[in-house]
Amino acid sequence: MIKERAGFTLLEVLIALLVLSIGLLGLAMLQTRALSCNVSSTYRAQATNLSPFIIDSMRVNQVAALAGQYNSTIPSPLTSCVSTVSSISGTIAAQDLLVWRNLMACTLPSGTGSITQITNTNTFTILIRWEDNRCDQTAASLTTSFSTSTDL
Secondary structure (H helix, E strand, C coil), X not given: CCHHHCCHHHHHXXXXXXXXXXXXXXXXXXXXXXXXXXXXXXXXXXXHHHHHHHHHHHHHCHHHHHCCCCCECCCCCCCCCCCCCCCCCCCHHHHHHHHHHHHHHHHCXXXXXXXXXXXXXXXXXXXXXEECCCCCCCCCCCEEEEEEEEEC
């Protein structure tokens, strides 16, 4: 009777190794997905930090902001990140917008943004967009956006 069951233990060990291997592959995929979503959340945090940057600039230069000098549509993203923005000419609003656009180019992939003043109010909407499909890979569009509104 012992001879009939001699290969059965080896088969059990092989099946256990197969189940363990599949479980370890699942854990590896889970870790990869978590790291991917972590990068996406970092981009969202960067966008959240870039919004108050331009809002504070607008509050400092409130007369120009209410005159519409900060209103901008979504331009094409800057092609590269400049480490120092020097010799900027133009109005303070134009300088602030250039620095803001450069910060978006440095921190977000294809980062760009717009500022819109709601007509006859002191309310502004800041929209920041960037390309990211790391976490939601089923999304048809690569564009992710963050929007905030503020009163000056």
